[in-house]
Amino acid sequence: MTETVDIRYFDLGIAALLLFASMALTWHLQLGVHRDLIIGGIRSFLQLMVMGYVLAYIIKDGAWYWVVLALMLMLGVAVHTAVGRTREAVVNKHTIYTVAIVSGSMLVLLFIAGAVLHLRPLYDPRYVLPIAGMIIGNAMTAATLAVTRLAGDLHARRREVETALALGASAAQAVHPLRRDALRTAILPSVNALLVVGVVSLPGMMTGQIIAGQDPTQAVRYQIMVMYMITAAATLTSIISTVMVIRLAFTPAHQLREASPTSTVG
Amino acid sequence: MSVAEALFVLDDVAIDRPVLREGRPITSRVLEQVSLTVPAGGRLALYGPSGSGKSSLLRLFNRLDDPSAGRVLFAGTDLRDYDPIILRRRVGMLFQQPHLFDVTVGENLAYPLRWQQQTLTREDGVALLCEVGLPEDFYGRRAQQLSGGQQQRVALARALALSPTALLLDEPTSALDEESAHLIVDLLLRRNVETGMTLITVTHARHVLERLNCPTALVDAGRVALFPDAASALASDVRGGMVLEES
Structure with a gap:
């Protein structure tokens, strides 16, 4: 198997800039979805982080x-x-x-x-x-x-x-x-x-x-x-x-x- | 008249309807103590203001709804013991605003027969169109492109395709001009006289009631009063509103 690029938290922060940019654009266009975007951004982060650790545990425990x-x-x-x-x-x-x-x-x-x-x-x-x-x-x-x-x-x-x-x-x-x-x-x-x-x-x-x-x-x-x-x-x-x-x-x-x-x- | 000659008997029927009171669903009694008899081959008009429950009453005859109390008999049998599908093939219904399926007129006429694995020949379809005063070339036209009056006539022809014993009519002419309305009513009367098809007609139009000229049930304020003909029903209808006495 070839080497994969690990994503650090710092890199995730950079990726989040994309979400901030979407938020700024939708706010500027008054689409009324920027609040959902904030909540969605936070929720997806938390849910997936938790899921990652849970999955790691369940797979290890079996x-x-x-x-x-x-x-x-x-x-x-x-x-x-x-x-x-x-x-x-x-x-x-x-x-x-x-x-x-x-x-x-x-x-x-x-x-x-x-x-x-x-x-x-x-x-x-x-x-x-x-x-x-x-x-x-x-x-x-x-x-x-x-x-x-x-x-x-x-x-x-x-x-x-x-x-x-x-x-x-x-x-x-x-x-x-x-x-x-x-x-x-x-x-x-x-x-x-x-x-x-x-x-x-x-x-x-x-x-x-x-x-x-x-x-x-x-x-x-x-x-x-x-x-x-x-x-x-x-x-x-x-x-x-x-x-x-x-x-x-x-x-x-x-x-x-x-x-x-x-x-x-x- | 004995129950034996009666096609329909409504025996102490009541109708409840779910409504909202202060945002909460409750049950409200729309009609009660309704007892009516309709002889085979006869005519009955249900006359009254909108919202009085005439249409709700009509829906009991082909069991689109069940009464909340009392019973409905068809040819002496309680409707609850009658196969509802067979019932509705014998007791046709024409709605206030007809719905034609988005196919040709001919296919619309054939629908009720197709559901019983039967077919309608083009000849029979054209004969039905002729009876409701539509020319032969309507047979292949798309039903939903017709005018309101034409659609109502096609819907009537479709209801007649099953040769029903009785036909229920819910404000059949309210969407039509007076001339088209009279044409439809005359056609129904002819069927009634010539083939003995029983007619039960809901209307709030005076001119329709007068033309039908038959026993009339006044429906108002939760009660039903039966009059022998249109004139006596209209005579009790003072001040344009209706004053009912207990029947």
């Missing part, structure tokens, strides 16, 4: 319970973030996101760890944790896109759905165009990424491995696996979440439930 704990924490934060990003009135959104993100991402993780990487032990933290991070992050984004789009459409396109119901369509038939649009919204970013990767974008995992001295031809194999697994995670998670949203949006008598009170009295 115990299964640390891996499980870390996965639960990552999943918890993902669910919490997804719930927070969903402004639409969605019944039981906490349950929907929990079931969809946990089942969707863990199935893909298990498949990758067992069938692709043949990890021994299966929970080998050096592989499982970074890969789980990528899977869960993409599952969270896809689930949020699918749920917000579908919930928004169930409200905005209520007339369309009820027209179909009134013409004798089942709930599944009536909601089909909305579900299709929601799933496309959720899955298209992954599909687009598949199309441009290696031409327009050189993704983080691969560039990281190359900088760390890994043979680029091996690094791209990892990246191909990553692309496939995050596409699968996005697809699986968004399908599970839309199935749940639809189940909760309709009654067994194929009636579209009222999401929230619309009129005011008193």
Whole structure:
């Protein structure tokens, strides 16, 4: 393995100048995001520093319970973030996101760890944790896109759905165009990424491995696996979440439930 | 009239609706103690000011909603024991603002049949268009590019494609000029007389009510009062507002 360039804290400070420059520009243009940039800059620094030390410890210790704990924490934060990003009135959104993100991402993780990487032990933290991070992050984004789009459409396109119901369509038939649009919204970013990767974008995992001295031809194999697994995670998670949203949006008598009170009295 | 000849019976029905009071969701009773009978092949108008609950009442007949209390019978069967999909194929509905799917007029007409794995021939589609007063060349046109009045007629033709036993109409003519409105009402009356299709029509338009000239349920202030015809219903409607007596 070739020698890598170590980044000192001083060097990180220099890198932070880029963030300060972005802050100054957005402040000058009155975009109203400089506060978020400050918070984001500090949070990303702290979160990643902590993550670095935590990962170092878990990899060194190698115990299964640390891996499980870390996965639960990552999943918890993902669910919490997804719930927070969903402004639409969605019944039981906490349950929907929990079931969809946990089942969707863990199935893909298990498949990758067992069938692709043949990890021994299966929970080998050096592989499982970074890969789980990528899977869960993409599952969270896809689930949020699918749920917000579908919930928004169930409200905005209520007339369309009820027209179909009134013409004798089942709930599944009536909601089909909305579900299709929601799933496309959720899955298209992954599909687009598949199309441009290696031409327009050189993704983080691969560039990281190359900088760390890994043979680029091996690094791209990892990246191909990553692309496939995050596409699968996005697809699986968004399908599970839309199935749940639809189940909760309709009654067994194929009636579209009222999401929230619309009129005011008193 | 006995329950046996009745197509629909509303038996002591109440409707609650979730509303916000001081920002908090609560349940408010919109209508109560509603008992109505609609004979097979008959007509009924639901007349009253906007917000009185007429449309909510109409949605019970094809079970887009369930009553909060009481029961609804269709051909003697409690709607809760009736397959809602089969019910809605027998009891059509035309909304105030029709929604046409973003495909051709012909495909719109075929949609309800497609959901039952059936097809609509072009001949049948054109015949439906003819019945609602639209020329044959509309068949291949994109539905969403039509005018409001044309869209309402296509929506009506689409509802008729299933040859429903009854048709529910929610302010079917409110978006139309008076001439188009009369054309639609006359067409509905013809269907009613010729094929015995039961009509239940929500309206707050006096001219529509007069043209329908049928038993009229006045819906106002949480109650429903039944009058034998449009004239007597309108006569009770003093000062332009409505004064209802307990029925």
